[in-house]
Amino acid sequence: MDVLNALVAIANYVLIPGIAYGSQLALGALGVTLIYGILRFSNFAHGDTMAFGAMVTILFTWWFQSMGIHLGPLPTALLALPFGIAGTALLLLGTDRIVYRFYRAKRAAPVILVIVSMGVMFIMNGLVRFIIGPNEQRFADGARFIIKAREFKDMTGLREGLAIRTSQGITVLTAVIVVALLFWFLMRTRTGKSMRAYSDNEDLALLSGINPERVVTYTWLIVAALATVAGVLYGLDKSFKPFTYFQLLLPIFASAVVGGLGNPLGAIAGGFVVAFSEVTITYAWKKVLVYLLPDSLEPTGLVQLLSTDYKFAVSFGLLIVVLLFRPTGLFKGKAL
């Protein structure tokens, strides 16, 4: 029995990646949930919005890198992030002006808006591939690790190493800051309150003199920021490939639904539930069990419940279970 090494292995392979991935999903799901709560439709284009935001940020990052601007140990992408957000905000406001406003004026049913958002998704998808190409892009620079596995081993004398990548640290830190800002904004400011009021009871909000177009504009601005931050963090942590972002739509929607659509707290909780389910189910537990079990019981296989190729099945499974047994999600969201 070697509990200490087992714990370090769990932290290294499950806990840290889970927290980082969970933060990214939470940020994505927050965007989806805000659109669902305030604009009242499921935005299928959210994954590609994230891709667009990441793409603009990458283009600016490359430009900064070519000019020799660096942030030292931090990735240059952080410097390019505000430009990415601005670009995405322009795209979303433009889309709203050209596409969604038309349907809003007609008071179109949410189902129609969902289909419309699928159209928008394909266009954004094409736009991103057209500009940056369908291939994988790398844009992370600066220091790669906060703690390296070998340093950790030397420090503690344990056999198992613990590595924390810079991108993971930045992901968690940024997510905490963004979420804190968002909640302060929604709960404390008048603008945030009018957004909540509009989400809570649209008729009453209108009759209270709240300008719907303004609420809609601010929602898109916030969504642009959330989507870009989520996209860039994911890209820094893993890598940027347009198709991956399209696939991210599923775990993101699963997070939002698991937490309760329209409920920001739920989106965060849902993000971590989905991320940890995915990581724990696809992790090969052999290493941990070897430390914990006596030699005679040592597993011969990998003790991996699902191959990583099937990780999206986890989101699907969760989605179905939640929709069957608790359609409003963990935190009370709007029933689908």
Added chain:
Amino acid sequence: MITIEGLHKHFGGFHAVDGASMKISEGSITGLIGPNGAGKTTLFNVIAGVLRPTAGRVFMKGEDITGLPPHDLFHKGVLRTFQIAHEFSSMSVRENLMMVPGNQSGETLWNTWFGRARIAQEEAELLKKADQVLEFLTIDHLKDEKAGNLSGGQKKLLELGRTMMVDAKIVFLDEVGAGVNRTLLNTIADAILRLNKERGYTFVVIEHDMDFIGRLCDPVICMAEGKVLAEGTLDEIKANELVIEAYLGTGLKNKVIEETGA
């Protein structure tokens, strides 16, 4: 104050409002009665900009306000309450009231970051006002309660309180007394009278309680099947054959006949 000319609202083949015309004079408390499905609430919805009329015009002091969106009408001083009380359920009672006055400086993203002093001052004033309104409506002990937890009658009071947060010109009350007990109903009637006298609000009241109508309203308009059936004082309306036929019923007709000895 408000002139409605030949208003039609059709839902497919169903004519909810079918050529209603009426004038609502400034400073009056007009009662709107009629059987269920007479088109009273639809009429409200059309005036308040929730629904677009199929035909017809609505004028306010000579200005055409047909089909303006609700939030624009709000800024012109046209307010309404709902038949089934609406509230922002996740906010406190006080916050509900403080939501009302539109165009607060805190509503722009710029001021959220850079105009904090002005917002704080504005909010302090609103807070004072909200507390006064709550005291007036005798629900000040509920100010920190979530609005979603209020009882039906209390929500009705909150609806009325909302109209007191701004200087409204005309308020449309949709069955403000429905499901409210006698004492509370009196509180509501008092509040309406006071607002009418002290602040010059014009009211249009949909109500089924004839005592309530009798106490507050002059004139009374009776609608049936989307049309205006009769207009006059409550006594005139009560004696009107058409109204009795369509709404009040023959039970009351007999009573009126007994009373008048006819």
